[in-house]
Amino acid sequence: MSTHKPVIGITMGDAAGVGPEIILKSFEHDIVHDTSRSFVIGDAAILERAKNFTGSTKTINRIKHPSEAGFDKEAIDCLDLNLLPADLKIGEVSAAAGDAAFQYLSKAISLANNGDIDAICTAPLNKEALQKGGHMYPGHTEILADLTGTKDYSMMLSAPNLKVIHVTTHVGIIDAIRMINPERVLYVIQLAHDTLTKAGIQNPKIAVCGINPHAGENGLFGNGEEEEKIIPAVEQAIALGIDVQGPLPADTLFFRTVRGDFDIVVAMYHDQGHAPVKVLGLEAGVNITVGLPIIRTSVDHGTAFDIAGTGIADEQSLVEALRQAVELAPKK
Numbered sequence: 001m002s003t004h005k006p007v008i009g010i011t012m013g014d015a016a017g018v019g020p021e022i023i024l025k026s027f028e029h030d031i032v033h034d035t036s037r038s039f040v041i042g043d044a045a046i047l048e049r050a051k052n053f054t055g056s057t058k059t060i061n062r063i064k065h066p067s068e069a070g071f072d073k074e075a076i077d078c079l080d081l082n083l084l085p086a087d088l089k090i091g092e093v094s095a096a097a098g099d100a101a102f103q104y105l106s107k108a109i110s111l112a113n114n115g116d117i118d119a120i121c122t123a124p125l126n127k128e129a130l131q132k133g134g135h136m137y138p139g140h141t142e143i144l145a146d147l148t149g150t151k152d153y154s155m156m157l158s159a160p161n162l163k164v165i166h167v168t169t170h171v172g173i174i175d176a177i178r179m180i181n182p183e184r185v186l187y188v189i190q191l192a193h194d195t196l197t198k199a200g201i202q203n204p205k206i207a208v209c210g211i212n213p214h215a216g217e218n219g220l221f222g223n224g225e226e227e228e229k230i231i232p233a234v235e236q237a238i239a240l241g242i243d244v245q246g247p248l249p250a251d252t253l254f255f256r257t258v259r260g261d262f263d264i265v266v267a268m269y270h271d272q273g274h275a276p277v278k279v280l281g282l283e284a285g286v287n288i289t290v291g292l293p294i295i296r297t298s299v300d301h302g303t304a305f306d307i308a309g310t311g312i313a314d315e316q317s318l319v320e321a322l323r324q325a326v327e328l329a330p331k332k
Helices: 019-026 030-035 044-054 095-113 127-132 140-147 173-179 182-198 225-239 250-259 270-279 316-328
Strands: 007-011 037-042 059-063 075-080 119-122 154-159 162-166 206-209 244-248 264-267 286-290 295-299
Touching: 007 095, 007 316, 019 037, 019 044, 019 316, 030 316, 037 044, 037 095, 044 059, 044 075, 095 119, 095 127, 095 140, 119 316, 140 286, 140 295, 154 182, 154 270, 162 182, 162 250, 162 270, 182 206, 182 225, 182 264, 206 225, 206 250, 225 244, 244 250, 250 264, 264 270, 286 316, 295 316
Parallel strands: 007 037, 007 119, 037 075, 059 075, 119 295, 162 264, 206 244, 206 264
Antiparallel strands: 154 162, 154 286, 286 295
16 A cells, blocks of 8 residues: 555534544544545634543544645644534534535535645535535435536445445435436446446456346346336447346345355345445444545444443544545546
């Protein structure tokens, strides 16, 4: 691995949730300092308050630009946007916190576009707060796509022994089935192939889920969705030289992938792909937006308002997200 330490901007997410706590706890892990030059984009006063919940003794170093960061092991550099009151209510939906979460991400995207940071790693935001704050997006992924002018992208979830990429994500199941078409399925297969190839996996083995039980079982289930929407894409991908199989029954495919038969699964809709990853443990999963011009990884859990402010939130998903951001960041 390169000795270059990429610069990673960590966005605080919704400051009323567990984001500030898991960020502080992540900086206690040597791997963060040893492999990256990471700093926080958020509110320094909120980070200071979170020290009370986590027992962190690190100094919060306020900066205005990444070039001012010291990346000292005993301090946490925070690009302080100073948007929120230090006594922001914890564990409650807040328009102010939702707007701030958007501003942190917007700043990170600007820095990435300018080459000031090599990757973005995001703590969770709250969709209701985000929209109350005036930003009508379903989540991080859609903001990133909009602010980078990206038309085609996909969500990839990564956990030990299991990677899943999605054809559709934040839409209802009926809409998802309607939106699936051969062009989109082929695009996501190619995206999976390109992403894993860049990550060093030669000729990755890709498996594609069916839509119906038993992948339709030759027309026994459903209305021919596999034949219409998936099989043409798989055939085209094979013709392009991609090692892909499908459509395969989703009820056995994830087991086979964890066993090592495949490198990545192409899931057709949100829960088909998310549920198997989350069964492996919320602390293990990482959310990666692929197809963007910049690298973005994220925890694969929400703001956890119910435990915010208690200091018990597990930081492992954020540590893993930072590790993957380092792996995927452009090598210099």
